[in-house]
Amino acid sequence: MAPASNDIPALILGTAMWGWTMDAHICFSVLDTFYEAGFRQVDAATNYPINRQPADFRLSERILCDWIRTHGVTDLRVMMKVGSVDNMRSPDNNLRKSFLLMCLDDYRELLGPNLDMLMIHWDNRDDQSEIAQTLEALALVRAAGLKVGLSGIRFPEVYAKANETLQLNFYIQIKHNLLQSDYNKYKPFHGKRRFLAYGINAGGVKLDAAEYAPKSSLTVRGGDTSNQSPLIAGLINWLDSQQAKYVSDFNQCSMAYAYHSKDIAGLLIGPSRVDQLRDTIDFYKKLQQTDYQHIYDQLVELKKQYAGAQ
Ligand SMILES: NC(=O)c1ccc[n+]([C@@H]2O[C@H](COP(=O)([O-])OP(=O)(O)OC[C@H]3O[C@@H](n4cnc5c(N)ncnc54)[C@H](OP(=O)(O)O)[C@@H]3O)[C@@H](O)[C@H]2O)c1
Numbered sequence: 001m002a003p004a005s006n007d008i009p010a011l012i013l014g015t016a017m018w019g020w021t022m023d024a025h026i027c028f029s030v031l032d033t034f035y036e037a038g039f040r041q042v043d044a045a046t047n048y049p050i051n052r053q054p055a056d057f058r059l060s061e062r063i064l065c066d067w068i069r070t071h072g073v074t075d076l077r078v079m080m081k082v083g084s085v086d087n088m089r090s091p092d093n094n095l096r097k098s099f100l101l102m103c104l105d106d107y108r109e110l111l112g113p114n115l116d117m118l119m120i121h122w123d124n125r126d127d128q129s130e131i132a133q134t135l136e137a138l139a140l141v142r143a144a145g146l147k148v149g150l151s152g153i154r155f156p157e158v159y160a161k162a163n164e165t166l167q168l169n170f171y172i173q174i175k176h177n178l179l180q181s182d183y184n185k186y187k188p189f190h191g192k193r194r195f196l197a198y199g200i201n202a203g204g205v206k207l208d209a210a211e212y213a214p215k216s217s218l219t220v221r222g223g224d225t226s227n228q229s230p231l232i233a234g235l236i237n238w239l240d241s242q243q244a245k246y247v248s249d250f251n252q253c254s255m256a257y258a259y260h261s262k263d264i265a266g267l268l269i270g271p272s273r274v275d276q277l278r279d280t281i282d283f284y285k286k287l288q289q290t291d292y293q294h295i296y297d298q299l300v301e302l303k304k305q306y307a308g309a310q
Contacts, residue, residue, distance in 0.1 A: 006193070006265075007193075008259075008288060009193075009197075009258070009259050009264045009265055009266050009267050010041055010265065010266040010267070011039055011041070011266070011267055011269060011280075011281070011284050012041040012042065012043050012079070012196065012266045012267065012268045012269065013030070013031065013034050013039065013041065013042045013043065013269060013271075013277075014043045014198065014268045014269060014270040015027070015042065015043060015044045015045075015048055015060045015061075015063075015064060016045070016048050016049060016050070016060070016270060017049060017217055017270060017272060018048060018049060018059070018060035018063050018064070019048070019049050019051075019056055019059035019060050019062075019063055020049035020051045020056070020060075020220065021215050021216075021217060021220055021272060022272055024063045024066070026272075026273065026274075027063045027064075027067070028063075028067055028070075029274050030271060030273070030274055030277055031064075031067050033274050033277050033278065033281075034277060034281075035071075035073070035076075037281050039281075040075060040076055040077045041077045041078075041079070041116070041266070042064065042076055042077070042078045042079070043078075043079050043081075043173075043196075043198075043268050044060060044061050044064055044078055044079070044080050044081070045060070045061075045080065045081035045082075045084065045121055046058060046061065046080070046081070046082050046083075046084050046103070046121070047084035047086065047087040047121070048060035048061065048087070049087065050087050050088075050089050051087065051220075052087065052088050052089060053087070054086065054087070054088070056087060057086060057087045058087075061080075061110070064078070065110055065111070068111065068112075068114055073114065074112065074113045074114060075113070075114070076111075076114040076116075077114070077116035077117075078111050078114050078115055078116055078117075079116060079117035079118075079119055079147075079149060079171070080103075080107050080111070080115060080117070080118055080119065081119040081120070081121035081149075081151050081173075082100065082103040082107070082118060082119070082120070082121060083095050083099075083100070083103075083120055083121045083122060083123070084121055084122065091122060091124055093121070093122055093123070095120060095123060095125070095130075095134045096133065096134075097133045097134065097136055097137040100118075100120075100134065100137035100138070100141070101137055101140060103118065104118060104137075104140070104141055104144065104146075108144075115146060116146065116147060117146055117147035117148065117149055117171065118138070118141045118146055118147075118148060118149070119148070119149035119150060119151050119171070119173065120134060120138070120149070120150050120151065120153070121151050121152060122151070122152035122153075123150075123152065123153050123154060123155075123159075124154045124155075125154075125155070125158075126154070126155045126158050127158075128158050128161055128162050131158055131159055131162040132162045135159075135162055135163055135166055135168060136166075138166075138168055139166050139168060142168060147169075147171060148168055148169075148170055148171070149170050149171035149172060149173065149196075150170050150171075150172045150173070151172070151173035152173070153172075153186075156172075156185060156186045156187075156188060156189065157187075157188055159188075160188035160189065169194070170189065170194060171194050171195075171196055171265065171266075172186055172189055172194055172195050172196065173195075173196045173197075173198050173268065174186060174195050174196070174197060174198070175197075175198055175199040176195070176197035176198070176199070176200065176258055176261060176264070177197075177199055177200050177201065177202045177254055177257070177258070178202070178231060178235070178253065178254060178257050178299060178302075178303055179202045179205070179229060179231060180199075180202065183195065183261070183262075183263070190262075190263060191263065192263060193263055193264065193265040194263060194265055195263045195264050195265060195266075196264075196265055196266040196267075196268055197258040197261065197264050197266070197267055197268060198268040198270075200251075200254040200255060200257075200258045200267060200268070200269070201250060201251055201254050201270070202218075202223070202254075203217060203218050203221055203223045204216055204217030204218035204219075204221070204223065204270075204272075205218060205223075205227070205232070205250055206218075206227075206250065207227075207232060207235065207236055207239075207249065207250050209225060209226070209227040212225045217270065217272060229306075230306040231302065231303065231306035233306075234302050234305060234306040235250070235253060235302060238298070238302055239253075246290075246292065246295050247295060251276075251279065251280065251283070252283050253299060255267060255280065255283055255284065255287065256287065256292045256295045256296055256299065257296060257299045257300075259284075259287045259292065259296075260292060260293055260296035261296075267284075
């Protein structure tokens with residue numbers, strides 16, 4: 001399949017659960033399927049999986065590097081999120097210029113031509129001069145021919161201010177789904193297709209609560225599996241009423257919603273298995289071939305009705 005043009009959101013494979021709920025064998029089959037379908041963009045982070053098991057620090061990227069080595073691939077486009085110093089879900093990180101440049105060297109060595117973008121992963125600081133030094137490192141990343149990005153930034157307005165001189169063109173990962181969105185937090189960066197939506201299934205929500213297995217993603221990540229959100233009940237009724245003509249499950253509703261949202265440049269998907277990935281790819285093709293704007297509009301109405309406008 002031809003890669004998506006820049007005018008529509010790209011499909012990007014996430015690796016947050018690699019080495020956690022997904023063993024290396026499953027990760028390999030998922031990436032095999034993704035690659036064979038013509039997709040190239042993969043999202044990774046030094047601290048994946050964030051399962052609070054120190055022995056698993058950087059396990060997800062090790063699986064990714066093994067896959068690259070095994071297949072001799074040079075045209076993957078990996079976005080690597082850096083700065084974390086452990087996988088304990090702590091805010092501890094290192095965003096000093098020297099450390100980020102060390103990460104750049106490290107990942108160029110590990111991923112070779114497959115490295116496409118370096119992103120800052122989590123920043124709770126509000127000190128503009130410290131952030132300016134972080135941006136100096138990103139300017140050097142840019143000068144090395146890579147794209148740059150941000151993820152989990154607590155004070156985006158300080159980043160915007162610190163970036164006034166350098167004018168770096170960031171991609172930004174945001175949580176963006178039917179139940180919750182961080183888009184409004186990033187107002188200074190609105191108006192350009194630069195946002196990459198993650199958690200589009202709200203971390204693995206199932207419309208039927210009986211489908212949460214002990215190892216389902218939402219369960220292991222400590223998410224809310226009670227399905228008490230009124231929006232979920234509303235979605236179930238709405239899906240029944242349109243008799244699955246356009247969308248038939250939560251993942252499809254989530255994809256249609258994110259795909260048509262403003263300024264979205266990519267959907268970060270987190271399939272746990274090959275069959276989920278195949279469904280996601282099939283539906284992504286549908287989104288490209290059929291106008292789902294009216295479905296997006298109805299989902300926004302449902303959101304307003306049940307969850308309050310965001
Ligand atoms: N920047 C950040 O801070 C940040 C944060 C989170 C994630 N991310 C990136 O975004 C990627 C995706 O995030 P996420 O895992 O939170 O995404 P998500 O789409 O909200 O949740 C993924 C879960 O949804 C279910 N699912 C996925 N595809 C499905 C399908 N076709 N049919 C039915 N169920 C499906 C699976 O749950 P079950 O396994 O339970 O079936 C899967 O594990 C991550 O891998 C990571 O690369 C970035």
